[in-house]
Amino acid sequence: MRLATSLAGLTLIGALSGCGLTIPADPDGTLDTVTGGELRVGTSPDGALVEVRGDEPTGSIVELVDRFAESIHAEPDWTVASEETLVAMLEAGDLDLIAGGITPDTPWIDKAGVTRGYRGIDGADGRELVMLVPLGENAFLSRLETFLDAEAGQ
Numbered sequence: 183m184r185l186a187t188s189l190a191g192l193t194l195i196g197a198l199s200g201c202g203l204t205i206p207a208d209p210d211g212t213l214d215t216v217t218g219g220e221l222r223v224g225t226s227p228d229g230a231l232v233e234v235r236g237d238e239p240t241g242s243i244v245e246l247v248d249r250f251a252e253s254i255h256a257e258p259d260w261t262v263a264s265e266e267t268l269v270a271m272l273e274a275g276d277l278d279l280i281a282g283g284i285t286p287d288t289p290w291i292d293k294a295g296v297t298r299g300y301r302g303i304d305g306a307d308g309r310e311l312v313m314l315v316p317l318g319e320n321a322f323l324s325r326l327e328t329f330l331d332a333e334a335g336q
Contacts, residue, residue, distance in 0.1 A: 206320035213254075213322040216278050221256040223247055224268035228283030230305030234262050242304035243311075247281045250329045269293050272316055279326070280314040290314060295323050302335035 208214065216222075225232045231243040238244075239260050251258040261268070261277065269290045271277045283306075284290075286299045295317050299310035313330070315323050 206324045208319045208321040210275070210316060210319060212278055212316060212319040213325055216251075216256045216322070217254045219256055221247075221251045221254070221258045222261065222276065222278045223251075223258050224261045224263060224271060224277045224280045225282045226263065226265055226268065229307070231303070231311075232262075232282050242306075243281050243283075246303065246330075246333060247279065247313075249333065250326060253329055254325065265290070269314070272314060275316070278315065278322070283309070284312050284314060286310055286312050288312065288314070293317070295319060297323065297327050297330060300330055300334040302333075 225239055225243065227234050227239075228241075228243075230241055232239050232241045234240075239262055244260070248258055261271065263271070265280070265282075265284070268277060268280045272280055272294055280294070286296070288296065290296075294314035297313045297315070299312050301308070301310050303311050313326065315326065
């Protein structure tokens with residue numbers, strides 16, 4: 183039985199590799215769209231992580247996301263709103279990323295892709311934080327996590 187299962191798996195991998203499929207993939211092309219373009223980011227105020235004074239938010243999460251945007255040659259465009267509003271915007275395709283004081287026990291797990299948790303983010307006061315991306319946009323999620331692994335550790 184194991185041999186049959188292994189052979190079936192190898193056959194599937196061979197078939198998929200022949201059709202130009204790239205894994206991880208973004209069904210809606212988020213990574214391709216934001217790279218060299220605009221990264222639409224949503225956030226909510228949260229202490230030293232995100233402070234809102236004037237037109238643009240500031241804080242350690244904002245600086246971290248700005249560095250991520252720079253790494254993919256994107257220009258961040260920030261939206262400040264409640265988490266509920268931001269998640270609705272993410273689902274509607276109006277945002278590419280939500281970053282702030284979101285923890286792994288977020289209630290939005292069925293409405294968004296969630297990064298691994300990161301404890302090394304300045305201003306998190308020991309909290310493990312995650313970021314949200316559109317569901318299924320796995321290439322974008324992977325690129326973001328690779329960046330966060332290097333910048334914020336796990």
